[in-house]
Amino acid sequence: MAEGDVVRTKLSHLNQAREIVLQDPKFYKDILGGILPHIVASDAAVELRRWGADFLAETFSSPRITPQTKQELALTCLEPLLTLLGELETGILKNVIQSSSSIYPLIFRYICNNKTEAAAWQKMVSIKSKILSMLDSAAEGVRLACIKFVQRIILVQTPGASDPRLVDKSEVSLTIVPLNHPILNIHALEAEAHGLLDRLLNVFQDGTLDAPIITAILNSLPALVKGRAAISNKILNVLMAYNPLVVAAKSMVFKERFIARSLEKTLRTILTHLARASSGGPHAGKIQQHIQKLLQSKAEFSIEVPKSNKRAMSTTEIDTVKRTKYTTADAEGEYTPTPPPPTIQVQPSNGTTYKTLFTLTGDQALSNFDVSQLPLEMATQITLATMYSISPQMLESSINEVRQRLSRLVQAAAKVPPARPPPPPQLDDEDDDYIPGGGDAEGELSMQTAKTGAEGVNYSEDSDDSYEGVKELVPSTAQGRAAAMDLVKMPDLSPEQIQEACEGTLERMFETITTLDKPAKKEKAGITRLAATSLDRDGWITILSRLSTRGLSGIDAEIQAKAQENRMHYESLSSQIRQKLFMYVMGDFRTRMDAAVTWLNEEWYNDKLQAMAAKESNRTPLEPQYAKWMTKIMDGIFPFLETSDRNIFLRFLSELPVIPPPVLANIRGLCLDPERSNLGFLAFQYLCMLKPPVRQQVLDIVEELWQNHNDVKNSARKLLVKFRPHVVGLPPKDPNGST
Incomplete structure (x- = not known):
């Protein structure tokens, strides 16, 4: 018979045995003692071990079995439970931890009454250690079961009610442990319980929003508050200081804001329950106050992610200045400004300035606004937003309007009789404030006493001198200016100089990246995102990754050819960037894995592009880089993986x-x-x-x-x-x- 058929036959028999014990619980002892050691052994089929873990959880949660019988069964199940904790399957581990939570008080009571059973307690301690080691690192479902186990440990290892009239004889707590017990150390057990409680409460103070874990911990705390007065104050103080809406207020991720709303409702429900249970207690008033704060925070909290399309109102803007009016978002989510009002035809006059020359709006308040009052960053953002939103047709129309105004000014100035030609302006290196065509410090064209022509020659309004000689003056002046503005051509750099300059630049860039903090979580823009929208760490990594793959290939080829002609060694700029990226990732691979992913994806994409280009041109493809650097990164991190x-x-x-x-x-x-x-x-x-x-x-x-x-x-x-x-x-x- 095949192994699969054997397993199915065994499962059929086991299910029949389960039906028997469900009808008559007295057979539990015989069935567990007879079949359990065989079906949970390490060499048994996984289906049998899965059935055994489920059967154990069902047994110790059954209300039909007396506590005394459960205690006897628990002593026989310690070894199988310890064996099943070595499994990797989440379902098996959850059932085993659930069973351990049920038997821990039973074993604790048994050890209190039997001071010589050190072996049984040692097995229970081993089970406890294995479960606690999974509390922070196991799968989510296993961690939730571990939280229930920790709650049971805290209940057992903390003192219960001290008043004999209030003591429940079925309750298991530190109160039932004899003072001179040879196995159970009261002080060590209580200290362990307080340490585990601190581990649970720490989730409310680390600023995370892990919804399943926080919800499980919240649901486990009411039993501790109502059953253990010694630790109730600590728990209530932490709960009344916790507000998930405050944690998510700064988040720009919709999922986190939604989770915070759900956690706030759970927290408020639990506090309401505790307030009703201790209506006459000292904390009742404080709990009600915190519930009111949560309700107020909920009213002020918006689950929607704040929009950032509109520019912020500057505190320096006066009330009379109107802000740019934006229409509703179009299909692509862009906000476009409303068309400007008809432009004002500016005629040449003695009061013409650069401001009137380039102003295209008819809004008098906006025209009189002093742009220099705005901070530089805000002015830059407004300019960029306008350039992105304006249509090419509107931009071309505005440029043509300014050209026509300037042409009219030149024509009007040419009709005025010229003054005697002034000497050519003396240009020297220190004359940084010279403005071609004249102009004072405030940008006004000097037309009160003289008109400025297009070539920068002054004409007097009242002069009767002729216009002779002006045409010769203008070309000579222009030639002099052109000669003065010629820049000295820099000599070409050698491959060694290029390599040295590249190394220095890379050092400064990676120093900048290292100083940048990890950005907060943000929503991904999908396929419409830009490579680097800001100069944060991710932006720099993207720029360097694309430089190493596609950005420097042509430059490297030219410099490499020149180096070969001069018989000089040259390490390509792409290789230098790749080596720097590799060293950066290896510096702290646990926090820089996202940088490695960005870089390696760019390498893989570039390898595909190079292979396609080589196939089309019938040439030998370049050496693939993805597998090479992927292997180097793995070789670097594998010795340190835990x-x-x-x-x-x-x-x-x-x-x-x-x-x-x-x-x-x-x-x-x-x-x-x-x-x-x-x-x-x-x-x-x-x-x-x-x-x-x-x-x-x-x-x-x-x-x-x-x-x-x-x-x-x-x-x-x-x-x-x-x-x-x-x-x-x-x-x-x-x-x-x-x-």
Whole structure:
């Protein structure tokens, strides 16, 4: 009989046994003692272990079994539970932790009454240590179960009611422990409980909005507040200082603002429940005050992300100045200004200034506004926003209007009889304030006593002198100015000088990147985003990545050819940038993985472009860079990867377009590392599920591990059962997942 048929037969028999104990709970002891050690063993099929974990959780949560019977069953289940905690499957771990939460008070009471059972307590301590190690790093569902287990530990390891009239005989707390107990140290147990409570409460103070975890902790606290007076004050003080809406107020991400609204409602519900339960307590008034604050914050809090399309009102603007009126957003989300009013025809006059020459609006208040009052950054933003929103036709029309005004001014000045020709202006290096055509410090064209022509020659209004000689003067003056403005041509730099200058520039750029803080979370703009919209860290990384791939290829080719002619060594600018990016990522890979992802995606895209160009031109393609630098980064980070880096590492693999074979070999090395084996197989499982192009390569490696390495045989078998069941002797699965 095939192994799959054997497993199905066993599951059928086990389900029959479950039906028996559900009808008559007295058979629980016989069934658990007879079959449990066999179905939860490490060499048993995963389906059997999954059934065993589910059966244990169901057993210890059943109300039909007496506490005394549950205590006897708990003593026989310690070893199986300890074995099942080595599983990787989330469903099994959740059931095992749930069972451990149920039996912890039972074992604690048993040890209080049996001072010689050190072996049983040691097994319970091992179970507790394994579960607590998963509290911060396991999968989300497992962490939620761990929170329930921590709540049960705190309840058990803190003092209960001291008044004998209020003591519940079924309650398990630190109060029932004898003072001279040889196994249970009262002070150590209470200190551990307070430490675990601090770990739970820390989530309300670190500024994160992890909704499932925070909700689970919030739901576990009311039992602690009502059942343990010694720690209720600490919990209430933390809850009354927490407001998730304040945490999300500065966030520009819709999801976080939505989560904050949900957490606020949960917090308010729990506080209302606690206020009713302790209506006469000392904290009732403070709880009601905090509930009112939450309601006020909710009224002021908007779940929508604040819009930033409109310019901010400057505090220096006077009330009489109107702001630019914007219409509603178009289909692409851009705001375009309303068309300006008809322009004013400016005629030449003695009062003509640069301001009247270039003013195109008929709004008198806006015309009189002094732009110099605006801060430089605001003026720049307004200018850029206007340039982006204005249509090309409107811009061309405005430029033509200014040209016509200037032409009319020149024609009017040419009709005035000229004065005697002045000597050519003496231009020297220090004459920085000279304005061609004349003009005072305020920008007014000097027309009160003289008219300025287009060539910069002054004509007197009352002079009777002739116009002779002016035509010769203008070309000579223009030639003199052109000669004075000629710049000295700089000599060409040698490849060594270019390389040295590039190194210095790169050093300064990476010093700037290092000093920039990690930007706050922001919504991604999708395919409409620009490469670098701001000079933050991500913007600099994008610029450098594109320079190393596509931006410097032509320049490198020219300089390389020149260096070969002179028989000089030259390291390409692209190689220098790539090496600098590599060293930057290796400096702190845990916080700079996003920079590595940006860079490597640019390398992969550039390799594709180069291959297409080489195919079209029938030339040898350039050396691919993606696999080379991807392998170097992996070789650099693998010696330092830890189990706690699981999320970072899996996210890194998920955002890369291709996984080269050397990287798979590195992950295989992780699988053979006893301390990091789980991380390696988790990475292989992720690649099999979500990276189909490398699935067969991964499964070949896993199959080799299953055949040749007994210490990882069980972990490899779990993957093979799902993707290559025939290798482990199981029948293949059809596309629907059934055998």
